Every structure is written in structure tokens, then in C-alpha cells.
Amino acid sequence: DLPAGLCVIPRRHRELKQENIECGCSGLSYLSNTPSETRAHRQVHRRAAQLLDPVPNARLDKRLEKTGQLIAIDTQAPMWMQKEVYRRAVKFKRDFRYDFVQWAGDDVNPVKSGWHGYLLPAGPDGTIAGACAFSKVQPGPRDEQWTLAWVWVAPKFRSQGLLTAHWPGFIERYGDFFIEPPMSDAMQRFVRSHGTEHQVAYLNHYEV
Numbered sequence: 001d002l003p004a005g006l007c008v009i010p011r012r013h014r015e016l017k018q019e020n021i022e023c024g025c026s027g028l029s030y031l032s033n034t035p036s037e038t039r040a041h042r043q044v045h046r047r048a049a050q051l052l053d054p055v056p057n058a059r060l061d062k063r064l065e066k067t068g069q070l071i072a073i074d075t076q077a078p079m080w081m082q083k084e085v086y087r088r089a090v091k092f093k094r095d096f097r098y099d100f101v102q103w104a105g106d107d108v109n110p111v112k113s114g115w116h117g118y119l120l121p122a123g124p125d126g127t128i129a130g131a132c133a134f135s136k137v138q139p140g141p142r143d144e145q146w147t148l149a150w151v152w153v154a155p156k157f158r159s160q161g162l163l164t165a166h167w168p169g170f171i172e173r174y175g176d177f178f179i180e181p182p183m184s185d186a187m188q189r190f191v192r193s194h195g196t197e198h199q200v201a202y203l204n205h206y207e208v
Contacts, residue, residue, distance in 0.1 A: 051091055052154050054128050060084075060119060061126030070166055072173075073117040075110045083107055085117035088131040092152040102149040102180075103133055112137075120153065120162050129157035134170075140178025142198075147178040151187070158186070167194050178202070 018034065059080065063071060073081045082105055089103035105111030114137045122129035130153030136146045148170070153162060170177070176198040179191065183203075191199055 047087065048091065051087060053156070054122070054154065056125035056127050058126060060121065060128060061124070064121060064124075064126060070118050070120075070169065073111075073119070074115065075105075075113055077117075079108075079110065081119065082111055082117065084119055084128060085111075085131045085133060088128075088152045089117075089133060089150065092150045095152070096184075102135075104135075104137070118166070120166065122157050122162070129154055129162055132163075134174055134177065142178070144176060144178040146174040147180055148174075149180050163190065164194060171196060181205075 071077070071081070073085055086101070086103050086106055089101050092098075093101045103111060103117065104115050111117065114135060116134045118132050118134075119128050120130040120132065121127060130151065132151040133149045134146050135149045138147065139145060140147055151163060176196050179187075179195075179199060179202065181202075183191070188203055191203060
């Protein structure tokens with residue numbers, strides 16, 4: 001016998017709970033239970049984690065061994081070096097919530113003329129502890145030719161004298177360079193201890 005009717009019980013719809021999550025590592029916000037946003041965050045988070053806990057870099061180690069000093073990374077430098085500076089410029093921008101990245105290049109385009117970047121090694125194995133960038137695109141308020149645009153060092157390598165070791169060399173090459181404000185408390189303390197008289201005089205005008 002054929003059934004008189006067919007009763008279909010629909011599956012009960014379960015509404016996914018979504019919340020906005022802000023990742024302290026990557027600096028990104030994303031919606032939970034959203035596959036596309038979760039995948040995008042996972043990629044950015046992985047790259048950010050590599051900056052916070054870097055591993056030895058054989059290519060940088062080889063170059064440092066050959067030159068014996070920091071390498072000015074300009075528009076002619078290998079793209080892998082420019083890319084490493086750019087990644088840290090992005091991290092600096094996210095950490096301090098600036099509106100734009102202070103590096104005139106990106107992952108695929110060489111930095112424009114008038115910019116010099118430096119990768120700060122943590123030791124003899126080429127581990128990249130941080131980076132900084134100088135620019136002469138816009139003169140300082142007293143017509144300084146070069147400006148220190150930013151410095152970013154991974155938290156685990158801070159207060160270990162990495163910037164201190166290279167500061168005299170930066171002053172020798174770039175003179176009484178201007179330091180882009182605002183500056184963190186830590187950077188202000190550093191300049192008071194290691195900056196030139198000219199640089200220290202500017203501190204009274206900085207707003208954190």
C-alpha cells in the first residue's frame with residue numbers, strides 16, 4: 001500500500017554565534033565563525049608571529065659576514081631584504097595605530113628613492129630582531145636632510161642594546177637627523193641617553 005502522506009521534519013536551524021575578536025599579535029579584528037575572515041586572519045597571524053619570534057636567517061647572515069656591518073637597504077637592494085623591512089614597517093604601523101605604512105615600497109614593488117632601511121640582527125646567525133628606516137623625502141623642521149621615520153624591535157629583543165650598538169654609525173652617516181614624532185616613552189628615554197644635543201633639544205616639543 002502507498003502511504004497516504006509524507007511528513008518531513010525540517011532540521012532545526014542553529015544560529016551561529018559571532019563575535020568580533022581582536023588579535024593582539026596580528027593587530028587585526030575579525031568575526032568568529034566566519035571562514036573567510038578566519039582564514040585571512042590565520043595567514044596574517046602566522047606572518048606576525050614570525051616577526052615576534054624570528055629564526056636565524058641564512059641570507060642575512062651571509063651578507064653580514066661579508067660586509068661586517070649593517071647594510072643600507074635602498075631601491076637597488078634585493079627584494080627579499082626590502083620585503084623584510086616592509087613587513088616590520090607594517091607591524092610598526094599596526095602596533096602604534098598609524099594611518100599609513102612609513103615605507104615607500106611593499107611586497108612586490110621596490111622602495112622609492114630617498115629611503116634607506118636597516119635590518120637589525122639579534123646575533124651572528126642573522127636572526128632579524130627588528131628594523132628601522134630613514135627618509136630624506138621631506139626635510140626636518142630645521143632642514144635636516146634625513147629623518148628617522150621609525151624603529152621597531154621585537155619585544156623579546158628590546159632593552160638589549162641593539163639600537164645602541166648602531167646609533168653612532170647612524171649619526172656618522174646621517175648627521176643630526178630628525179626623529180619623526182610622536183615617540184614612545186622608551187624612545188624618548190633612549191634619545192635622552194644616546195641622542196645628539198640637537199636631537200635631545202627636540203624632546204620638549206614631542207607629544208606622545
